[in-house]
Amino acid sequence: MFLNRRQVSVGLASAMFGSMAVPGTGRAQAKPIRIGVITSLTGFAQIYGDANRIGAEIAAERINAAGGVGGRKIEIVLRDDKASSDSTVAAYRDLASQGVHFFLAGPISATAVALAPLFKDTDNILIAAGPNNLSITHELFNKNVFRAQLTSVPVFAGLGKVVADKAPDIRDWIAISSDQQANIDLSNIFLASLKKAHAAKGVDVTVREMVLTKAGAGDFRAQIASLMNSGATGVLNSLVGSDSLTFYKQAKSLGLERKIKVFGDVGANLNSMKTIASAVPQSVWTPYYWYAQGDGNPVSQELYKIAVERTGTPFPYGFIGLAHDAVIALADAIKRAGSDNTADVIAALEAGRPLGAAGPVVFRKEDHTYTGEMTFINFGAAPGKPEGLEVNDVVRLSSLDYIEPATPGQPYILK
Known part of the structure; x- marks a missing residue:
């Protein structure tokens, strides 16, 4: 029936x-x-x-x-x-x-x-x-x-662990972030977790000085040049909203993907990214609040x-x-x-x-x-697909191994 x-x-x-x-x-x-x-x-x-x-x-x-x-x-x-x-x-x-x-x-x-x-x-x-x-x-x-x-602590600590496990050969990282403290903090959470995951396997990771920009700047070509000249092979994109979409479009035109093998992204959404599908890199890891496929x-x-x-x-x-x-x-x-x-x-x-x-x-x-559970996806440009994108991998983790301790009534201080 x-x-x-x-x-x-x-x-x-x-x-x-x-x-x-x-x-x-x-x-x-x-x-x-x-x-x-x-x-x-x-x-x-x-x-x-x-x-x-x-x-x-x-x-x-x-x-x-x-x-x-x-x-x-x-x-x-x-x-x-x-x-x-x-x-x-x-x-x-x-x-x-x-x-x-x-x-x-x-x-x-x-x-x-x-x-x-x-x-x-x-x-x-x-x-x-x-x-x-x-x-x-x-x-x-x-x-x-x-x-x-989930708060930013388990999400971006989890993202760092997933990227370290899934792209173990990418050991030279740099982040681009708006100059807002919240974005800088979550970038540092990701980078610290990534370094910790590699260190547990006896591997050293190089983390370059973070590249900062103004939120809403609209022109990230100078920052992209810094990323390209840094020697890094992995980039965390900590820009959000329209800034993030503009960054990827400008990065594509300048050839950033020829230098960078893996991208982390603090908040990529497939429905937004499909609007710039031709500029999306081949490998982007991002947390996803809810992902039903699979x-x-x-x-x-x-x-x-x-x-x-x-x-x-x-x-x-x-x-x-x-x-x-x-x-x-x-x-x-x-x-x-x-x-x-x-x-x-x-x-x-x-x-x-x-x-x-x-x-x-x-x-x-x-x-x-x-x-609850955390979900992370890896996606990239796929010109042959109807939406121009393809999800390559999905990882689900319990947040309990990454969540910050409870401090009700008191601020939690990021270390």
Whole structure:
């Protein structure tokens, strides 16, 4: 018997949510579980905010198709943060005044940082789906806030280990980064991990002085010349957004790939990279928030099918998976708590392991940071492929071997 997509979706959601009713009081049980999704529906982060919206909506649809959570439907209530902290706070206050208790926020760190303190000692719960800055689960920690995203520490330590293992002959490295401290920090995390992985095998690695540029500079030809003249054979690209795309286009025209054999990239996305496919190097390693191809996880496969239909691209943004999994985690916690009482839901979130698109959604109890699986892909230009790109390799690692220690209420100092 062949099942259509809706039947598969209902079956998977039923396995997660349909078998346990939520104890409640008569008709009050029928009230929807409202989740306020505050994300960037306009502004510079719109492509990521739209992905948050799509992921949250798909999760709600899948749960509701299976009967909801104990008969209660999930209702997504959208608000545009405009990538602005002031707009984010205003949206939260508006929804909270309407009785919304559960929130999902993303995709950028600044808006989540503005929101987090507002949840302290309230009856509301926030899951940040996208931000990876350290402060949310360190100095800004409070028990009402969770993060459905890995911080930069395990991600770029993991990337360094993967690149060292997969390209062991590339032992001379240099990084190009914007002059923003966050980008410099994650570059140093990558390079330190790479050196450590090689040292464990008794191999020395040369790390050249980092090449810095202004964010939004638009012209990186001088920096590319420095990379080409450095003698390095591996480059970490720590530029992001349009800067990264411009860098690759200019690097191609100047012949950087003739000198550099392997690239690391702090945030390459296939859907963006396909727009410059002819300029993409042959070997680029990057972390990926959610990558479904080759993944045996049935939730991931079902989400991928729906996301491809909805977005029209075979490379849907990873923020879809993050937001989807945040909604899955909230629904699972409410189901297991037997109510939407804040303290009970927090305890259930801390103890839960629901299966999401990126694997089990697990939060560390001490600081509510995500401790799930990390995915890294290697891709490169493929002129014969429909999108002009090809994924050559996929590596999945547990974050537990790389994650920073919990320091709730205190900053974590990068060494």
